């Protein structure tokens with residue numbers, strides 16, 4: 001069978017664009033296996049790519065252009081017809097997609113929580129004054145500063161394996177990573193303690209995979225729909241609506257985490273200043289059908305309670 005070019009309307013070969021980190025490839029292979037099983041008429045392959053976000057490792061993400069760095073090259077590949085879809089950690093997907101792109105599905109959520117990883121200490125509260133904790137995420141940094149002001153927060157970038165190696169080399173007393181990434185890579189045994197949302201509110205979208213494609217490819221969107229998990233999608237939708245209203249990016253110290261119980265969605269969110277001294281946190285619940293509105297309403301609550309000033313001082317205007 002001759003594979004048709006990605007731009008054509010009926011395809012027999014589906015190409016997934018993926019970053020080349022082990023976690024990204026695990027995610028792409030996971031979706032590849034699901035699609036191959038669902039649609040035997042598709043030959044599903046993976047196009048590995050190195051993104052700017054993977055290449056520049058010596059600067060904090062917030063300084064070099066943010067989350068978009070991990071997805072832009074994949075979008076270019078789709079726009080140029082070299083790939084049909086991209087699989088992302090929803091945490092890495094900017095709140096506003098470039099025109100012409102759509103999220104076709106959001107998969108079931110892996111553990112959304114942050115993980116405390118240490119070779120010497122059993123939990124965050126055991127770390128002595130001056131202990132070095134590695135994380136480059138502003139969200140994790142401000143929560144640590146607010147709750148454990150005696151700790152020293154140090155930058156830590158690179159893929160999951162690199163971060164663990166730096167811990168093992170003794171550069172840090174502990175590091176904070178997403179539990180989801182560790183679990184997906186078969187590294188759950190490295191989790192020393194899972195942090196509750198009260199200890200570290202997760203990032204918007206953390207633990208969920210998203211599938212992106214060209215908005216015009218309604219044929220693909222129709223088929224990808226089968227991978228959508230409505231509960232996970234509603235939670236991520238509420239979180240992203242909140243973050244979008246707050247002009248959220250990785251240059252903003254904010255967190256957002258929604259859960260679903262029956263038809264009731266509960267969304268918790270916070271915004272903090274860079275020192276973790278002022279933190280505005282709130283919670284809102286409502287029917288799951290109102291996911292988007294709950295997100296926007298929670299953002300409005302936070303803004304009216306002082307998040308507006310914090311964001312203005314950060315130079316990000318909501």
Ligand SMILES: NCc1[nH]cc(CCC(=O)O)c1CC(=O)O
Nearest residue numbers: 089091177178180181206207208
């Ligand atoms: N910012 C990097 C990133 N993007 C997604 C994950 C894995 C977890 C997920 O799927 O949300 C990670 C690693 C981490 O934060 O430790």
